[in-house]
Every structure is written in structure tokens, then in C-alpha cells.
Amino acid sequence: MSGFAPTFAPAKVNLALRVTGRRADGYHLLDSLAVFAGVGDVVSARPAEGLTLSLAGPGAEALRAEPDNLVLRAARALADTAGVPARAAITLEKHLPVASGIGGGSADAAAALRVLDALWGTAIGAEGLRQVAAGLGADVPVCVESRPMRMRGVGEVLDPVPPLPPFGLLLANPRLALATPAVFKARAPGFSPPIAYPEGWRDAAALADWLRPLGNDLEAAAITLCPPIAEVLAAIAATPGCLLARMSGSGATCVGIFATPAAAEAAAAALPASWWRWGGAEAPGDAGLPAAARGPRLP
Numbered sequence: 001m002s003g004f005a006p007t008f009a010p011a012k013v014n015l016a017l018r019v020t021g022r023r024a025d026g027y028h029l030l031d032s033l034a035v036f037a038g039v040g041d042v043v044s045a046r047p048a049e050g051l052t053l054s055l056a057g058p059g060a061e062a063l064r065a066e067p068d069n070l071v072l073r074a075a076r077a078l079a080d081t082a083g084v085p086a087r088a089a090i091t092l093e094k095h096l097p098v099a100s101g102i103g104g105g106s107a108d109a110a111a112a113l114r115v116l117d118a119l120w121g122t123a124i125g126a127e128g129l130r131q132v133a134a135g136l137g138a139d140v141p142v143c144v145e146s147r148p149m150r151m152r153g154v155g156e157v158l159d160p161v162p163p164l165p166p167f168g169l170l171l172a173n174p175r176l177a178l179a180t181p182a183v184f185k186a187r188a189p190g191f192s193p194p195i196a197y198p199e200g201w202r203d204a205a206a207l208a209d210w211l212r213p214l215g216n217d218l219e220a221a222a223i224t225l226c227p228p229i230a231e232v233l234a235a236i237a238a239t240p241g242c243l244l245a246r247m248s249g250s251g252a253t254c255v256g257i258f259a260t261p262a263a264a265e266a267a268a269a270a271l272p273a274s275w276w277r278w279g280g281a282e283a284p285g286d287a288g289l290p291a292a293a294r295g296p297r298l299p
């Protein structure tokens, strides 16, 4: 058997994020609208005697010192649950900035689950895959879906959302890593009410108007820990055609919403070249996309 088609691991973007409570184990209950961008990593796998991971792509260096890559943890967890030997030579082509609030590691783990589930022909089914995903991290279940979803619980409760209107997405990161636990810890006390959804949105402007008051409850804490985030948000908001600027997840990546992918791409190109930046469309719906579908990317 030869290698399996490269699987796209798109960036997860939290367009709104509310912290609605806290579990006894310290994990926070969330209510978040997650969408996926047309930029991401690529995971591929081929049959092998043992389990190995090769890193490639512009972000590979940042992960070389990682003692236990999430991709390998995902592979071992899937093999354990499915009762099959963990045998595959996996390649991760890393493009997304690490520890940046767009779930890069979670997207890689989810893509590895999809590609290895196919390679090994496991019989665990969609529910089994969801359970393995939830055991790997709060963001992994939504990344297995890789389509717009409402995330609740600590991330494992997923519901479909009304169809989103066409819009453009911009992502920018000052190339500063921010650890998720530190941001949750620095958050001011108190919780927000759950999000109430409309039946739909007329266009991108209506979506941005609806999102504006919902906010990201982690943004203020992230700015305290990493002040350049405020600069990134201001720069995005000042680009022509920006309808909304907001931080994603626990940061430091910030998001801009635009009427069209072309407007988002042009705005990204106008941001400082020292930042990681990308503009374009949402990820196409099919999670098993070939690498060629990664969409336009800026260096």
C-alpha cells in the first residue's frame, strides 16, 4: 500500500469566545463560535514497521524540541482505542505558528486521527474518533469536524450553527507564543451568559455586527500578558474594509473579518512583514483536502 492523501489541518478561529463557568477540575466552560481558515498544516502517513514523525515546512524548527508531539500522542491513542498496532511513518508539514490561539497542535492531532483511521481501517467509527479526540485536548474534537461549529462544555459539546454568509478572514500574529493555561489563569473573575444565535446572517457585515458585542473573554488577560496584541488588533482594525478585529482563542493570533476573501488578502499584505499574516477564505468544507487546497498564503 502506498501513502495516503495528505490531509489538511486548517487553523481554528474563535470568532467569539465566552467563558461561562468553571468545572471542579479547573477547566473552563466555554461558548464559542469556531470556524476554520483556508490556511493550515498538512499531515500525511504511509505504512511502516514502527511509528515515526518527520517535520517539514516553515514552522518545523519551532517543534523540533517538542518531547511528545500531539501527532504522535494522537496516533498512540487511536491505536490503543482501536486495538491495532501503531505503525505509520507520519509527516507533518508545519505552517501555523505554535501556541497562538488557532489550535495548530489540535488541528494536527485531528488530521492525524483522520488519516490514520483511514490507513489502519479501524472500526471505531465517528463516535469512537470523537472520544479519542476529546482525550487529547479541548480543541481536538472541533478540529476533527473542521467546519463552523458552536463549542460548549470544555470544547467537547459541538452543535451546528446557522449557515454563515460568505466573508473574508485575516489572521495576524506578532510571532509571540502565548501559553493557554497562563491566559485562563490571568483572566478577571466572573462568567458571561451563553450566546444566543439568530436564524442566520444576511451578509458579512451583519455577522460582524452580531459578533461585536459577544467579545472574546480571554482578550484582556492575553493583552496583559502580551501587550503587542493590542497593536495587532489596532492595525487590523485600521485596514480598509475591516468589519471586526478580535483575538482568537487564548491568543496571540488576531482575526479580521472582511466582506470578501480578496479584501482580507489585501489587508493582510498591508500588515507589518515581520508578523505572521494570512488573508483569504474559510477552509473548504471537506476535511480530507489535498495540500493544494491550502489557499493563498503570505510568507
Ligand SMILES: C[C@@](CO)(OP(=O)(O)O)[C@H](O)COP(=O)(O)OP(=O)(O)OC[C@H]1O[C@@H](n2ccc(N)nc2=O)[C@H](O)[C@@H]1O
Binding pocket: 014, 026, 027, 028, 029, 030, 032, 100, 101, 102, 103, 104, 106, 136, 137, 138, 139, 140, 153, 154, 155, 180, 181, 184, 248, 249, 250, 251
Ligand atoms: C482557548 C481555546 C479555545 O478554542 O483555544 P486555543 O487558545 O488553545 O487555540 C481552547 O479551549 C484551548 O484548547 P486546548 O489548547 O486544546 O486546551 P488543552 O490542551 O485541553 O488545555 C490546556 C490548558 O488550558 C486550560 N483550559 C483549556 C480549555 C478549557 N476549556 N478550559 C481551560 O481551562 C487548562 O488550564 C488546560 O490545562
Ligand SMILES: Nc1ncnc2c1ncn2[C@@H]1O[C@H](COP(=O)(O)OP(=O)(O)O)[C@@H](O)[C@H]1O
Binding pocket: 063, 066, 068, 069, 070, 071, 092, 097, 098, 099, 100, 101, 102, 103, 104, 105, 106, 108, 109, 139, 178, 180, 249, 250, 251
Ligand atoms: N503538532 C504540534 N503543533 C503545535 N504545537 C504542538 C504540537 N505538538 C505539541 N505541541 C505543543 O502544544 C502547545 C500548544 O500548541 P498549539 O496547539 O499551537 O497552541 P494553541 O492551542 O494556543 O493554538 C505548544 O506550545 C507545543 O508545546
